[in-house]
Amino acid sequence: GQQLNQSPQSMFIQEGEDVSMNCTSSSIFNTWLWYKQDPGEGPVLLIALYKAGELTSNGRLTAQFGITRKDSFLNISASIPSDVGIYFCAGLTTSGTYKYIFGTGTRLKVLA
């Protein structure tokens, strides 16, 4: 089945540092989403990408839809303590029912 590989699996960074994470697949996706999950809460949508090559920002967050449509990237600039959480990518499957495939998540911890 379709799988999404997210990397890194976890990262510890200092406050103020920039963060980069990515999501790769063996399959093509038509839409990429990035979610953030705060501890004990449900994931919240951060950014949606609908076209190959698209670059979209949401405050300090920037995400890109890879040209091959098999990958996506999320960057966080000038990290702050509240950026801590799990970041999930999700790709919209192109076959069968309308369903997103979720990545395994990147766990981010920010050291003040």
Next chain:
Amino acid sequence: DSGVTQTPKHLITATGQRVTLRCSPRSGDLSVYWYQQSLDQGLQFLIQYYNGEERAKGNILERFSAQQFPDLHSELNLSSLELGDSALYFCASSARVSGYTFGSGTRLTVV
């Protein structure tokens, strides 16, 4: 408030018991998805319903079942509970083009 309501927020029960988790989707969303998240793990897709009909099944155990009612709310039934079923259970709803909106989850603890 995401608009997706899950109840109860916390549930503690003994092994062998049966519980029902409830989800009310965002107004207008026809699709409901259930996910299981074990401690600090990823989101495991369980099952999807669209307008009352089952649309897709993931790694859902035979001891688990779900349904979506005419008013579009959904229930996830977990039976013969085991310690390993302890997890966060999330419901999400969607309108086709907007991605999923998640509820705040039900934390199930099996003791």
